[in-house]
Amino acid sequence: MSEVLDTPEVRKIYIDARGPRFGAAITTTVLAIALVTQNELVLVAQGIVFLIGAIRGPQFTPYGLIYKNFIKPRLSKEAPTEDVRPPKFAQAVGFVFALVGSIGAFTGVDVLFTVATGFALAAAFLNSAFNYCLGCEMYLLIVRFTSK
Numbered sequence: 001m002s003e004v005l006d007t008p009e010v011r012k013i014y015i016d017a018r019g020p021r022f023g024a025a026i027t028t029t030v031l032a033i034a035l036v037t038q039n040e041l042v043l044v045a046q047g048i049v050f051l052i053g054a055i056r057g058p059q060f061t062p063y064g065l066i067y068k069n070f071i072k073p074r075l076s077k078e079a080p081t082e083d084v085r086p087p088k089f090a091q092a093v094g095f096v097f098a099l100v101g102s103i104g105a106f107t108g109v110d111v112l113f114t115v116a117t118g119f120a121l122a123a124a125f126l127n128s129a130f131n132y133c134l135g136c137e138m139y140l141l142i143v144r145f146t147s148k
Contacts, residue, residue: 014081015059020090022071023053023063024127027094031121035114040105043117047098053091057084061091089142090127090135094120 027046034042053061059068072079097120104112123134 013057013084015057015084015087016067016072016079017082018075018079019064019067019072020058020082020087020133021127021131022067023058023061024124024133026063026066027124028121028128031117031124034101035117035121038105038110038113040102040113043098043101043105043113046120047095047102050091050095050098054088054095058087058091059084086133086136086139089139090123090133093135093138094123097123 027049030042030046030049033039034046049061049063053064058064097116101113101116101120104110104114104116126132126134
């Protein structure tokens, strides 16, 4: 699928592919806490992390910085890399779910909070546990269908 992303007019930025998976593990924990405690402020905090990842890239989120400074130096030097655009898109999707969940929480529509947070949690868990990024796959499908 990577051939879909090979366009000469776009400057490519590559990141350590293990970083977003580490971030997804922390995100899974944070979203599980938000869901179990029904704490909208925890979801808002995670939404801010998603927003940073969507705008700057997952390597600039607090989780990415923890990975870069504390985890990566302890791993083997050869790291698989990936294009940053699919993970950035996935962060944007996560932000939308966090935003919708936060709106639900602050307007008293608890089911909206629960469903949106649950969807974000499921996606983060898939990435963390199985290295399957739903948002990344959505990005690749969108690029594939819009480039024809």
